[in-house]
Amino acid sequence: MCFAITNYLNVQASSDYQIVKTKYYTSSTPFHAKYPKQNTYLWNAKHTKRLHNLKNYPNSFWTRAKTVILRKNNKPAVYYYVAGMTPHGTPNLYGYIWRGYLKPGYNPNYKAWNGLDINYFLSDKDYQRYINQSPSQNLSREVLHLFPNARLSLNLSKLTAYGSTLTDFQKQFSDVLIVKNANNAFYNPRGKVTSANQKLTAIKAAFDAHGYNQQKRSALNGYQIGIYYESNRQKGGIFSYDDGYYAGVTVAKSLN
Incomplete structure (x- = not known):
């Protein structure tokens, strides 16, 4: 049920999202795409703009800087703010992503x-x-x-x-x-x-x-x-x- 709800959030842009809680991290824990062949997006903080599609970065991993709880219609969802790491150092890969689309660890390739x-x-x-x-x-x-x-x-x-x-x-x-x-x-x-x-x-x-x-x-x-x-x-x-x-x-x- 949680996956279905958040999958809907992933394709519907809205300005009704609010950050209600934030947790910062001092270490850059890596994650990689759980569904690398599917369209999975990084969003801006207001969840109104898609910034990057993880499918376009198949060898990348993503380091978590903070965790936020986004709320819409009293329904909370946990998102990570991440930075993308690519083998060739592609710059400016940042954004928010629902944590269910990521798995712990480096990209296994x-x-x-x-x-x-x-x-x-x-x-x-x-x-x-x-x-x-x-x-x-x-x-x-x-x-x-x-x-x-x-x-x-x-x-x-x-x-x-x-x-x-x-x-x-x-x-x-x-x-x-x-x-x-x-x-x-x-x-x-x-x-x-x-x-x-x-x-x-x-x-x-x-x-x-x-x-x-x-x-x-x-x-x-x-x-x-x-x-x-x-x-x-x-x-x-x-x-x-x-x-x-x-x-x-x-x-x-x-x-x-």
């Missing part, structure tokens, strides 16, 4: 996306899909192949990206394996750009030197693996990214 914020992936499976598909994640895919029996963990990947201390890791994991030289190899040395293959060779050599050759890496059954890597985000020779995250890989067992 990760083949079109690079450098997404790790904080907003929904699950291990979601992050794995991104690594499998994103053009920016070729190195991550190859590093994961070095540990064929370890399961990718979004939580462990976040801790890795945050540059967490061993104490932080040990609050949730045991048998934590961090090889500093391997993590440093994700970066370009100062004044030099290394290819993904060169980085992979250096990462593999660092684990070998640490006593974890391929046979031992393959024997890590029951372990989880966390990984974070962004291409083209390094500033100079500093071992961190310009967004404050850190590249690297961590292998560990969950305490749960």
Whole structure:
């Protein structure tokens, strides 16, 4: 019933809508179109003008800035005020949309996306899909192949990206394996750009030197693996990214 009512609102422009409540957000939570092949519109605040049709932006996701309750004829509906994010940076994609037309999370067509914020992936499976598909994640895919029996963990990947201390890791994991030289190899040395293959060779050599050759890496059954890597985000020779995250890989067992 709610869907039918709001679908009617989506096609009937009217100046009788009133914003009766607003909630603002400090973080930009992403959403994507629930019905990407249907006409679904962003509206102005008075709900009198269609601004954009989500169907025209099939690879986009939409970040929520605030939630409003719009009321017409004493019937409330919850809308999000969103900004559109496209792979090529299309500007000025803003508007209000009924929340029932959106689903949480990034646009799942990760083949079109690079450098997404790790904080907003929904699950291990979601992050794995991104690594499998994103053009920016070729190195991550190859590093994961070095540990064929370890399961990718979004939580462990976040801790890795945050540059967490061993104490932080040990609050949730045991048998934590961090090889500093391997993590440093994700970066370009100062004044030099290394290819993904060169980085992979250096990462593999660092684990070998640490006593974890391929046979031992393959024997890590029951372990989880966390990984974070962004291409083209390094500033100079500093071992961190310009967004404050850190590249690297961590292998560990969950305490749960």
